Amino acid sequence: MSREGTQSDNIAAAAVAISMLVALYFVLIAVPNDAYQGPVQRIFYIHLSMWLPTFAAFGIVGVSSMLFLWRRDRRWDHLATSSAELGLLFCTLGLATGCIWAKPIWGTWWTWDPRLTLTLVLWMIYAAYLLLRSLATNPDQGAVLAAILGVSGVVDLYLVNRAVYWWRGIHPAVVVNKGGGSGLQDPMMRITLGLCMLAFFLLFSWLLRLRVRTARIEDDIDRLRHEVLSAV
Amino acid sequence: MHLSFLFAAFTVVWGGVLAYVLSLAKRNRELEADLIDLRAMVEDRDKRHRDSA
Numbered sequence: 130m131s132r133e134g135t136q137s138d139n140i141a142a143a144a145v146a147i148s149m150l151v152a153l154y155f156v157l158i159a160v161p162n163d164a165y166q167g168p169v170q171r172i173f174y175i176h177l178s179m180w181l182p183t184f185a186a187f188g189i190v191g192v193s194s195m196l197f198l199w200r201r202d203r204r205w206d207h208l209a210t211s212s213a214e215l216g217l218l219f220c221t222l223g224l225a226t227g228c229i230w231a232k233p234i235w236g237t238w239w240t241w242d243p244r245l246t247l248t249l250v251l252w253m254i255y256a257a258y259l260l261l262r263s264l265a266t267n268p269d270q271g272a273v274l275a276a277i278l279g280v281s282g283v284v285d286l287y288l289v290n291r292a293v294y295w296w297r298g299i300h301p302a303v304v305v306n307k308g309g310g311s312g313l314q315d316p317m318m319r320i321t322l323g324l325c326m327l328a329f330f331l332l333f334s335w336l337l338r339l340r341v342r343t344a345r346i347e348d349d350i351d352r353l354r355h356e357v358l359s360a361v
Numbered sequence: 362m363h364l365s366f367l368f369a370a371f372t373v374v375w376g377g378v379l380a381y382v383l384s385l386a387k388r389n390r391e392l393e394a395d396l397i398d399l400r401a402m403v404e405d406r407d408k409r410h411r412d413s414a
Binding site for chain 1: 370373
């Protein structure tokens with residue numbers, strides 16, 4: 130790797146670390162307790178921050194899968210696979226933190242609310258996407274089938290976003306509530322949420338960059354190995 | 362009581378991120394090993410070419 134590449138990696142890692150520390154300070158110390166939910170409401174800042182990377186990641190999967198199907202350029206496939214992996218990570222963490230928040234507030238870990246159910250479907254779509262990639266006996270065919278699944282998953286992404294407005298459920302609309310205003314009344318709460326979202330988005334961007342690079346090297350090594358073995 | 366839920370949520374998030382970063386590091390170590398194998402294969406092939414010439 131070039132010296133500039135290593136330097137920019139170090140700068141990106143430092144930016145992620147600093148933004149995470151600032152976000153943690155705000156979530157754990159600076160922001161006031163919610164009057165009704167108490168300290169458990171602080172889970173919301175990290176729970177909500179998982180969804181920006183999740184939506185961005187699955188959106189990237191949709192666009193890059195479409196470009197892969199159109200151009201058949203392996204670089205788009207690398208981006209789609211890497212993004213799906215990270216999207217699934219953040220989606221899992223978002224679902225897990227949601228369950229942890231729900232237990233003391235709703236009295237149950239899980240309920241079949243429209244948004245929760247559609248999010249679980251979203252998780253399953255991209256888990257299937259990654260399974261398809263890893264289990265395909267023909268990698269090229271697996272890449273095409275996964276790309277089709279990756280594009281179709283975007284429909285569910287839109288449904289997850291709209292679910293709290295279209296159907297009756299108990300999932301709260303926090304950032305923009307049903308009346309159009311913000312669900313967070315205190316300005317410090319909005320600042321904390323913004324900082325937390327920024328920190329996790331930077332983490333996602335940094336991990337995506339590392340993961341795409343790994344995917345490209347894996348592909349190069351596979352191709353070289355194939356060339357060497359076929360020449361022997 | 363509710364602080365334990367807060368602690369659990371933070372543990373899950375940081376544990377998950379840490380596990381992913383470690384798995385990425387492991388994959389990179391495996392790639393380095395693959396690269397060493399590949400280099401040995403190329404050197405072996407070149408040596409055989411030279412010997413046969």
